[in-house]
Amino acid sequence: MELHQLKYLVAVADLGSFTAAAADLHVSQSGVSAQVAKLEHELGHRLFDRRARSVSITDAGLEVLPHARAALASVTTIGTVSDELSGMMRGSLRLGTVIGCTVPGYLAGFAAFRRSYPGVSVSVVEDNSDRLIVGLAAGRLDVALVAHAEDLPATITALTVIREPLAAVVPTDHPWADRDTVSCADLAEATVLSLPAGTGVRSALTATCAAAHVDVTPSVAAYSPEAVLALVELGSGVGVLTATMADGRATLVAIPVADSVQTSLSLASASAPSAAARAMTAALTETLAPAR
Template identity: 45%
Template sequence: MDLRQLEYFVAVAEERNFTRAAARVHISQSGVSAQIRQLERELGAELFDRSARTATLTVAGQAALDHARSALAAARAVGQAVGEVTGLLRGRLRVGMVIGCTVAPLFDALAAFHRAHPGVELSLQEDGSDRLVAAVRAGTLDLALVGTAHATPEGLAGLTVVSERLVVAVPADHPLARARRVTLRDLIRHPIVCLPPGTGLRTLLDDVCTAQRLQPTIALQASAADAVADLAARGLGVAVLSASMAASHRERLTARVIEDVRAPALLALVWREPHGPAVRAALAHSHRAFGREAGGAGGADTPHGAKPADADRG
């Protein structure tokens, strides 16, 4: 067996789907399947139950998964150790970001990192925040830009790059646009258009409703903030967005802060500790790109150059 086979095996195990795993490792599905079959022949046991649409680990696959992850981590550690001695970074930096994200400072940071460390292969994948956080925890991503309802997801280190209030966005003739004050209880009297479960902003909305024992009516869901705003502008529901998301649609929608929701919607870079030299270098470039000193935790102000309105906080 080789490390490539183990990488494909871990990808399929975590994605539970050969097609998604192939997209993640950037080869064809047939290539992933062939390598997994070869690994199974070498081990003398099937690793996946392929009888259903979802690729489920067999007992043998479950026994192999942790060891495969450890082997991949050990291989990365070898490259990192040599890189620290020679001063030349090599290997791979795997970055994730929320779907629909165009936060320019992240792209600036990656470009600067690539110029400084051309020997490191960069990969970038989009997904929902909950899946990205899980991938960072599992070690299949090194760094991810995620939307979150908490400053740092449990078990990870983080840098908050955007922190904003939750708002309701409605057409100018909507009753909430003319209200003197909008509360969460006012909001839930109307059908809501928002991001789907698993996104940071939706988690925040669900948490604050649960805390007040309120049951919102989610009329429509969309995975991008622009789609949420478009649906609300057409009168299909009341949009729940962050302040900057709503601001980019001010010509069509009136944004009102939800007064009794004090917890902010956050956009954060997250990573595991301890981390290697590639992640450390990427974080240094990220701190500079987002206009913060290295080691800062992030505050309530939008960092210079960030365009959170274009991110879905997914």
């Protein structure tokens, strides 16, 4: 039994396929399959049921999985203790952020960490928040800046830095520009531009309109707020983002969405963070103002 086999086991279980696990770990799919098969042979139990189009974890796999997670976490802890005993900060850190993050303070905190700890190599992953949260819980990320409309899992420690409702963003000459609020019923009659499923904004939009018993499905889901705003400026539709995302656009106005579920941006870390993860969290906390 080898550590990388346990890592592959956890990745396949979390991501639901050998292909997705291989892509996440940057190894070949055949390598992941072969190593998991070797682990199964050594343990004498099938850990996954393999079908033509899907993979599901077996009862034996469910029994083994928490122990594999614990073993991987213990190895990380040993490295952290070693670094702390030697008074050095080194190693690697996996940092996740929402796609196209331009939050004031994020880059400043990142730069401060790099100046203080040049011996730590940092890999940055940009992704939708749902996948970042899964990555944190599975131990594939150390720290992440995530957007969410629901509470984060109990295993994740988080500091919320922004909390705000949704806004409909339109050009200053749009018929809605002078309105105090926009309802989900209004949005259902418009061409809506927003962010993809898995983002905090999209989750908040879905929850808000579900509570109003109105179906609002964006016609366009762009991966960055800047793309949505540019399309709104070109007259392609009504953007649904937050007011903060539209700051600084003199040609646009942000109108609150009535009875909106709030979306939050939080600095999150998994349980038992490494010394490097604690230092990165501290650096970002210094430059990101907590939400009130």
